[in-house]
Amino acid sequence: MSAQADLRGDRQSELWRSLEGVNDPELDEPVTEMGFVERAEVLADGSVAIDFRLPTYWCSPNFAFLMLDGMRQALDALSWSPAYRIRLHDHMFAEEVNRGVEAGKTFGQIFGELAGDEDIAGLRETFARKAYLRRQEAMLLGLRKQGLTDREILGMDLLAYDTARLEGEEAIKQKPRYREALLLRWPGRRPTEPVFITWEGSPIPPEALGAYLAELRSVRINMEFNGALCRGLKTTRYKELEVVDGEPTLVDFILDRVAPRDCASRPAHS
Template sequence: MTLTQHDAAAFQDLLAASTEAVAATVREADVRRALDAVLDPELDEPITGLGFVRSIDVTAAADGTLVTVHLRLPTSFCSPNFAYLMASDSKDAISALGVGKVVVELDDHHDSALINAGLAADAGYKGTFGNEAEDSLDELRLTFRRKAHTAAMERCLTELLRADPALTEANVGTVRLGDLPAGRTKDALVRRRVALGLPTEPAAVVLVDQDGRPYPAEHVPMALRRARSTRISIDGNAHFCRGLLRTRYAGSGADQADRPEGAEPADHHHLLPFTLKEEHP
């Protein structure tokens, strides 16, 4: 073996070892943890807990680790803008791990080809959907962050009403963050306030409008009822979508979290039975 051949072989061995080392730094568990931060915008739950992550593959490559993720949704006609948002956020969350390349693909959706092509080209939301993209992703995120915050407010105040019989709905407009008991319900509310840039100090009023303003006393009961309607809608839709996914994909229930943060137990929902004709293994 000549020196040149030896050097080439040594270089290949070094490259292989380096590639394996890079791959070892990012594992499937790391990718899944990154995806825990990606929420379904309408259901306000992580896509991991909903069972929307179909597969994760981490492969060593010469130019860095390749991560390939396949996503699935409860039906083929789930809203394309929601689908794109989750897929795009997934790609961003994994890219933040510093891997070489990220491929995120949405399976079995009527716009899969369009969404997957847009993600692969980093075309962006409007670049992917063109004239069909009515709102920007930022506007879409803001709309659903506000809904998530509304539901979180209601959960905290309802929890307080159940714990204190002397407290009435008419009086919850004066409840402040410092009055709420510590726990995951309050923690969830604080995180949603942070996402919207709302105050989080103990003196901040809990029940506020989308701009962070407290309601006049006479409007408080109606504001709480509207918030309750929003929360029930989110929790009910989440429960329904979980069932749809289990019906569509055999075995997907094993990938779903038992109970999401802040949501009502499953037996609080009484939904009509449904039949879904399309099924995928």
């Protein structure tokens, strides 16, 4: 294999790693795992091409914008600073979103009057809160399974958290993600301060942990339900094939089968 091919392969791996850090804002799951990224390719000239498709034609444009904006930030951080093209397909506002994202516009600039009173900053915070709580629940439950008492868990600082051993796929997955969410929310937090605090920054009393976990469980169940719905809608939408000029082509047949509501068209709940 040539040095040029090696370089392209390394860049391709870096590209996918960067996209794995872009989450569906409502579900807190990587867009790559949700199957939304259908193409992410480093071209021969070093530029990048991304093709992106959401579960339905009606997915809320603010959700589409948040994900595409996340991709834009991920691509801007690539080590070789490539030119890139991101394309949203089969969406009612695909043309407006693609043109706006390419021009570096904000949500309000892209949609103008269509944006209405939509508060993108507020929406980002709502989803950041849900992600924080979901990741936190996984860690609290994981540490309980390790035999730690509630008092020991809630007294844990960042230094102890980093060295804690966990079992179970979900806890292991969420350990670095909760750390990231905590420090994003509280960037000045000292390593010796408690690692488990509410979104508002209050300590969690050990005697209140059971009730607190019940609240976190409701957040997780809502997110898991929406995630399952999104996956199901996308699978249903693209499960039929049509052959055109000898090539298989995805057929959008959901228009006649699903009412214009989906995981991203419902209002967000805190």
